[in-house]
Amino acid sequence: MRRNTKWGLALAGILLVLIAIFGLSRRSQTQASDSKLQTVTIGVAAGPYGDMANKVLGPLLKKRGYQVVTKEFNDYVQPNKALNSGEIDANLFQHGLYLKTFAKANHLKLTAIAQTPTLGMGIYSKKLSKLSQLKAGATVSIPNDPSNLARALQLLAAQQLITLKKNIDVTTASKADIATNPYHLKFKTLDAAQLPQSLTNVAITVVPGNYSWSAKLDPSKALALEKLNDNYKEVFVVKTSKQNSKFAKAVKSVLNSKAFKQAIAKSEFKDFDKPTAWQ
Numbered sequence: 001m002r003r004n005t006k007w008g009l010a011l012a013g014i015l016l017v018l019i020a021i022f023g024l025s026r027r028s029q030t031q032a033s034d035s036k037l038q039t040v041t042i043g044v045a046a047g048p049y050g051d052m053a054n055k056v057l058g059p060l061l062k063k064r065g066y067q068v069v070t071k072e073f074n075d076y077v078q079p080n081k082a083l084n085s086g087e088i089d090a091n092l093f094q095h096g097l098y099l100k101t102f103a104k105a106n107h108l109k110l111t112a113i114a115q116t117p118t119l120g121m122g123i124y125s126k127k128l129s130k131l132s133q134l135k136a137g138a139t140v141s142i143p144n145d146p147s148n149l150a151r152a153l154q155l156l157a158a159q160q161l162i163t164l165k166k167n168i169d170v171t172t173a174s175k176a177d178i179a180t181n182p183y184h185l186k187f188k189t190l191d192a193a194q195l196p197q198s199l200t201n202v203a204i205t206v207v208p209g210n211y212s213w214s215a216k217l218d219p220s221k222a223l224a225l226e227k228l229n230d231n232y233k234e235v236f237v238v239k240t241s242k243q244n245s246k247f248a249k250a251v252k253s254v255l256n257s258k259a260f261k262q263a264i265a266k267s268e269f270k271d272f273d274k275p276t277a278w279q
Contacts (some may be wrong), residue, residue, distance in 0.1 A: 037067040040247060043079035043091035045072050047210035048269065049234060053092055056263045057116075057254065061100075064250045078100075083239060084108045089247065090118065090238045097231035098147075111243045112235035114255040115275035117264050119209030120226030121151050123159065124217050126199045131159055131223050138203035144189035149174060152206040155226045159186065165238050171231075186196055219271040228273040 013178055040061075058068035071088055073079045079091040088127045093164035093260065094102075096112055103110045113247045128134060142152040150173040156162045161182045164173055175187060190198055196215030208219065219225060226232075238248050254260055256277060264270060 005133055006014075016103040025265040026123070031210065036065070038060065038065055038247075039069055040089040041069045041071050041087075043082055043088040043093065044055060044072055044212055045076060045093040045210065046072065046074070046078065047093070047273075048213040049092045049116070052116065052163065056260065057092075057251075060254045060260055060263070061250060064254065065173045066199055066250065068249065069266055080106070080108055080110060080237075083110060083172065083237065085238075089242075090236060090251070092234065092236050094235065095238070096234045096235045099235060099237060109240040110237050111240040112237050113243055113248050114236050114252050115195070115230075115233045115277065116236055116255060117269050117272035117274055118228055118232070119213055119219060119269075119272045120149070120232070121155055121206060121208050121227045122212055122217070122222035122226065123155065123204050123206055123224040124196075124199060124222055125204045130221065131161070131204075134183060134203060137186065138183065139186045139188055139201075141188045141190050141195055141202045142179070142204070143192040143200040143208060145192060146172065148192055148208050149189070151208075151232070152180065155206060155224065158227070159224050209235070225271070226273070230276055233273065233275060 003194050042053050044053060050072055052066060061068055069087050073082070073093070076094065079088070079093050080099070082088045083091050086128075095118070096115070099110065099112055102108070123131070140156070141151050142156075145253055150171055153162065153164060153173045153175070157164050161183055162178050164170065164187065165179045168177050175189075183233050186204060186229070188198070192208050192211050194203045195211060196210065196217060207215070209219075212219065212222075236251055238245070238251075242248055255275070261278065264272070
């Protein structure tokens with residue numbers, strides 16, 4: 001019995017040594033593999049796109065030799081300037097129209113290489129379960145900045161809650177461009193970041209995607225979601241001089257891959273509006 005016990009202890013000791021050696025070997029292999037990756041920094045803003053870069057895009061790019069690191073900015077100005085100066089390698093935080101307008105106004109040479117799934121503006125409520133329950137004279141909170149205000153009015157018009165005047169530029173629509181208001185809705189304009197907090201005081205609120213995500217509003221529970229046109233879909237951006245680089249080509253390939261589409265379909269981003277190229 002004693003001999004068997006000694007042999008058992010010896011075998012256990014040998015197994016522990018082998019396991020430790022195997023673990024160290026696997027760890028060293030992983031470290032060696034990671035050391036071969038090229039680190040790329042993607043600028044993001046608060047909202048879903050940093051999460052998308054880290055959780056979905058990053059793992060797929062790792063298979064192609066890139067280690068994704070995100071850098072979060074507190075505004076919509078610095079990510080483009082940081083990219084233009086070379087501080088970051090790419091950014092993912094803006095729609096195509098904003099990029100075009102901002103780059104032109106600031107003389108930046110930046111290029112969108114692909115669209116990504118985009119969380120559109122949504123109509124949310126804590127008091128209603130569907131828009132048909134909306135009563136006449138209800139108060140609606142909407143964004144006060146011109147771009148988001150125009151989009152909010154377009155979404156309300158798409159849901160037949162208001163109509164807009166004909167022959168206007170809907171991208172610059174304001175409350176003065178409302179033609180009819182059959183529900184006699186009362187509009188409360190707020191800073192976009194404050195809209196989720198207004199839910200307890202209004203019947204419905206129209207919230208841009210970034211702010212609804214930050215407030216943990218579930219897009220699948222929105223009473224209506226914006227159907228985005230090309231101009232308002234999020235874009236992955238690099239310096240124009242780098243648009244044909246190996247990294248840019250890898251990103252384009254990943255964003256249009258079956259693996260990326262499947263990963264999005266299984267993720268919290270599944271309800272986002274899809275890139276035009278996917279349709």
